[in-house]
Amino acid sequence: MKNGSKPKLASYKKILEKKADEVRRSMSAQKAAQVVSRLDIPSDEGDLSQQSHEEWIFLNRNTIDAKLLREIADALHRIDIGTYGVCMECEEEISQKRLDAVPWAKYCVACQEEIARRIDAGEYVDDYQEAGR
Numbered sequence: 606m607k608n609g610s611k612p613k614l615a616s617y618k619k620i621l622e623k624k625a626d627e628v629r630r631s632m633s634a635q636k637a638a639q640v641v642s643r644l645d646i647p648s649d650e651g652d653l654s655q656q657s658h659e660e661w662i663f664l665n666r667n668t669i670d671a672k673l674l675r676e677i678a679d680a681l682h683r684i685d686i687g688t689y690g691v692c693m694e695c696e697e698e699i700s701q702k703r704l705d706a707v708p709w710a711k712y713c714v715a716c717q718e719e720i721a722r723r724i725d726a727g728e729y730v731d732d733y734q735e736a737g738r
């Protein structure tokens with residue numbers, strides 16, 4: 606592993622902590638909305654299907670948020686142990702441009718594309734894919 610300059614580690618840490626905060630807040634806001642909508646007991650079949658559709662969106666979104674939170678936690682951990690900004694696949698440094706766009710990135714662009722290709726091909730499970738946004 607390279608041990609070159611560590612650009613703006615502290616500022617990435619701040620960005621990641623802020624993002625984690627936002628995600629957590631949005632998750633609890635959604636949870637509260639969900640509880641309120643549960644009090645609205647559907648009166649007929651139409652409402653019921655609408656309800657389950659909303660539930661699906663909620664669950665789906667929450668899964669993405671939970672995954673993102675985990676990735677942010679991982680990135681913060683990598684800052685602590687000194688491997689942040691290094692590709693976990695090829696151990697090359699991840700470009701600063703990429704880290705600015707995706708501060709929790711754990712792979713360089715080339716490896717990320719390769720992994721995405723393998724997921725598409727069914728060779729990898731989706732867990733390797735990093736959360737979007």
Ligand SMILES: [Zn+2]
Nearest residue numbers: 692695713716
């Ligand atoms: Zn790589």
